Amino acid sequence: MSVLPGSHPKILRKSGISANNRDRLISIASPIMLLLLWEILVRIGILDARFFPAPSKVFETLLVLIKDGSLWANTWASLQRLFWGFLLGGLPALILGIAMGLNHTLRALIDPLVATTYPIPKSAIFPLILLIFGLDEASKVVMVAIGVFYPVLVNSMTGVLEINSIYLDVGRNFGANRWQVFRTIAFPGAVPHIMSGVKLGVGMGLILIAIAEMIGAKSGLGFMIWNAWEILSVETMYVGLIVIALLGFLFSMTLTEVEREIIPWKKTR
């Protein structure tokens, strides 16, 4: 009988697939179980609904906020600030970081400034930013920009410094000028590091936009959460938290996808 030799690899393959599926099932099921447990605990009165409203209630509020358009308006306001903040902070950081990686004079000049200002909690300088840029859009955009600036700068610089020096030798030997070295060697060689800088920057930007909008804004997700506290609508607060978490998740998913697109030399393994 040929049962043994034939069935053996099949069993192996089967168990491989089912283990995979089981993991996926667990990772879908676990949040659902948690929400269900939460719902039950609130209904039987073990969890205090004033602090932990039942998921069903939060969902109701979510629908209401979608319908009256305020959720979208606040999300859009935050997204715009994030976008401009990213551009304002990320682009100069990218260029300066790469330039610092290539030029040691520039690095010697700017590195100490970065090292001394980097550790200052960005939230601590918000009052100063408010003072300088006022209560309008500018102060929030600047906050995001500052948060994004540092991780992108430091990672771009590190990325260039870690490029194997033989690549720069090739550039020199084949007559690449400064700009060509920047474009064909420093930037592509540093892209993996730059991407991790951008990811850190996105996280920082989300934290700072929430804080900035709580204090000096009349719109945005941070404002929505803060306002919910003032009018004691805990459900709205939760909706705000969920949307921020969702944004963070979507950003990181998108960046991972972008990374795979622009680093094709690491994609196919």
Added chain:
Amino acid sequence: METTLTTPDLHTTSGDQPVKIRLRNLTKQFTTGGGPVTALDDVSLDIPSGCFFMIVGPSGCGKTTLLRILAGLDTPTSGSVEVSEPAAGRPGNSMVFQGGSLFPWMTVFENAAYGLRMRKRPKAEINEVVGHYLSRTGLSKFSHAYPHQLSGGMQQRVSIARAFSNDPDILLMDEPFSALDEQNKLLLQEELLRIWEETRKTVLFITHSVDEAVTLGDRIMIMTAQPGRTKQIVDVPFARPREVLELRALPAYGELVYSIWGQLREEVQRARTQDEGSVKS
């Protein structure tokens, strides 16, 4: 036997060809954690235009350092380097680097086209020239692949195509064939000889293989163990164009290889005893 072994002193003036590269008392020291290391010590050399010049010597004797100085990537500690001007519009030199020097973020074609692109040559010319050398190195099918998708030998061939496509006045080749299997090495040696016959560029070619040195070269410099000096410069008398396998069947070929091996072995052994000495002390 027609083999001529000559000391470097007799070669300070060259024969019929004008001198392309003139080195005088070239010395290079590196400062390292364990004190200064003399990589090159008082090397003086004339290389005639159009010469296929081979460099052999024990590992660590300063061969790569010599090429890097000629390429302008390192500066000598003392001594002088004179290189005659390339023809207008042609780059001075292009190097085939030892080991992985292809840009991982560029395809095979982009890597091979690098020099021409940096010099902003027209697209049609780039496509034609790069296509030509990719096909001569057997890589046409892989022009859109990335380096990590190639074998070590194929990567080395891209790096050769990159240097040739750039059409430099002087080719600097740092052990270009050492990562290749014997069959491909033979094919590429023949190919290189054929391309060289057409262009008659000045070539400086580092190798560990005495066979390769005698097969390809007009002149062979044997270097001493570190610190690297010129031990001997040997003329290779074989006529061109050469057929690699026919050449290797000649008795004179074997004799020349044997005599160079003798010189080289002394140095390799010296390098070894130096090494053991430094471990003991």
